[in-house]
């Protein structure tokens with residue numbers, strides 16, 4: 001998350017305010033998706049958008065970034081790229097999200113420099129999260145909190161991890177995995193700075209804009 005989003009997450013120094021972190025659907029046609037994305041981002045407060053296209057080659061990723069990055073950045077939504085710090089730098093993304101098998105986090109930190117965001121998947125592990133903090137990650141991501149049909153997950157995370165992390169560390173934490181407007185309240189109350197979602201927005205029965213509104217309302221009411 002860029003510094004502005006991180007500051008916003010903490011209300012500029014007061015009570016922490018959890019925010020929505022949107023991840024793209026697993027496959028998309030950039031030109032068609034751009035309109036849906038714009039409408040979703042205009043529907044409420046979204047701190048960040050992660051482009052996550054696991055099956056796309058570099059050319060397809062570059063095309064998607066060229067089309068979608070301006071849609072997010074024009075709305076002051078941080079545009080993060082999944083898995084690829086190198087491509088994030090080359091294409092003007094605001095940062096990258098790396099997992100535990102996506103290369104060296106320290107090398108990515110160096111490549112991204114101080115101004116771009118580095119996010120790191122830490123599953124349900126205190127140890128991985130502290131390691132990520134030590135190499136200079138801007139946020140740690142814990143999950144999966146709930147069953148998800150978006151991805152086959154091997155790791156689970158418990159709500160208590162969010163409580164422990166947010167009591168011990170200033171570094172923002174993201175919660176991910178099967179999160180919906182209906183089940184997110186305990187995560188918000190436990191101290192998650194961001195809730196990362198795919199299905200809750202893109203598969204919402206009334207459309208993505210309604211999905212963003214529902215998530216924002218649930219976060220506010222938690």
Ligand SMILES: Cc1ncc(COP(=O)(O)OP(=O)(O)O)c(N)n1
Pocket residue numbers: 050052054082083097098099100101102119121141142143151174176196
């Ligand atoms: C915010 C956020 N948290 C976790 C992940 C998962 O990353 P990773 O473990 O590398 O798995 P893939 O997304 O690459 O399948 C994420 N993307 N975003």
Ligand SMILES: Cc1nc(C(=O)O)sc1CCOP(=O)(O)O
Pocket residue numbers: 121123142143144145147148149150151153155176177178179196197198199200
């Ligand atoms: C990309 C991803 N990573 C996860 C993890 O646990 O690390 S869960 C997940 C999928 C999130 O999609 P949805 O909001 O539809 O469950």
Ligand SMILES: [Mg+2]
Pocket residue numbers: 082083097098099100102
């Ligand atoms: Mg990854």
